[in-house]
Amino acid sequence: MTAQEALGKIRVMLGLNEVEVSEDNTTTDASVETAETTDIKLASATLVDGTIVKTEGDFEVGKQLMVETAEGDIPAPEGSHETTDGLIVSVDADGVITSIDEVVVEEEETEQNFSDDFIGELVNVLKPSLDKINELSNDIKTLKGEFMEFKDEPGSAKVYNNLNDYTKRESDLMSGRMAKLVELRKNKSI
Numbered sequence: 202m203t204a205q206e207a208l209g210k211i212r213v214m215l216g217l218n219e220v221e222v223s224e225d226n227t228t229t230d231a232s233v234e235t236a237e238t239t240d241i242k243l244a245s246a247t248l249v250d251g252t253i254v255k256t257e258g259d260f261e262v263g264k265q266l267m268v269e270t271a272e273g274d275i276p277a278p279e280g281s282h283e284t285t286d287g288l289i290v291s292v293d294a295d296g297v298i299t300s301i302d303e304v305v306v307e308e309e310e311t312e313q314n315f316s317d318d319f320i321g322e323l324v325n326v327l328k329p330s331l332d333k334i335n336e337l338s339n340d341i342k343t344l345k346g347e348f349m350e351f352k353d354e355p356g357s358a359k360v361y362n363n364l365n366d367y368t369k370r371e372s373d374l375m376s377g378r379m380a381k382l383v384e385l386r387k388n389k390s391i
Contacts, residue, residue, distance in 0.1 A: 207315035214324045215331060245269075246284040254282065254290070260301055266292050 245255035253269040254277055260266075266282075267274040276296025283289050283304065291300040 204313050204315070207313075207320055210320055211324055211327070214320070215327065246286055246288070249283045249285055252282075254284075256298070260288070260290065260298065262298050262300060264298050266290060266296055266298050 245253060246260070247253055254266055255269060255274070256264045256266050258264065266277040268277050277290075277292045278296075279292055279294045281289050281291045287304045289302045289304060290298055291302075293299050
């Protein structure tokens with residue numbers, strides 16, 4: 202079992218992906234897409250340094266390679282030229298293509314085999330974390346609902362946090378007390 206197959210199996214076991222069963226009873230992961238590559242040969246190409254080169258028809262050995270310049274097209278200089286498409290075009294002194302090679306990228310493919318026991322063990326390790334994440338997600342939704350209810354409730358009595366409001370209120374209280382005292386004194390003198 203390759204690493205890609207193992208990850209697909211883990212996703213299915215955790216309920217993150219669906220599995221498709223083909224006619225030959227093989228299972229495939231629905232999220233894995235296959236890419237088809239096609240060879241497209243162009244009459245012009247861009248070199249890795251940004252220079253545009255072109256030839257009549259397709260790039261083939263024996264054809265003249267021209268470099269596009271502001272003054273017009275000139276024969277390509279002698280040497281090897283790498284395109285952004287991954288081709289190395291070798292040209293002689295007259296600008297004629299002598300060889301076309303593809304850039305070889307060395308990839309190390311290491312196939313890792315994962316057993317069903319390992320995958321099951323990994324799922325058992327990941328499952329509590331996934332459950333905890335789901336639980337926290339539900340808690341957040343609940344808290345948001347409670348906050349919205351609290352937000353919509355009417356406000357309480359006004360809070361005075363301004364010194365002017367406080368002094369005015371205290372002054373009104375003092376004036377009221379003084380008026381009561383004056384009234385009491387007038388009532389006693391009679």
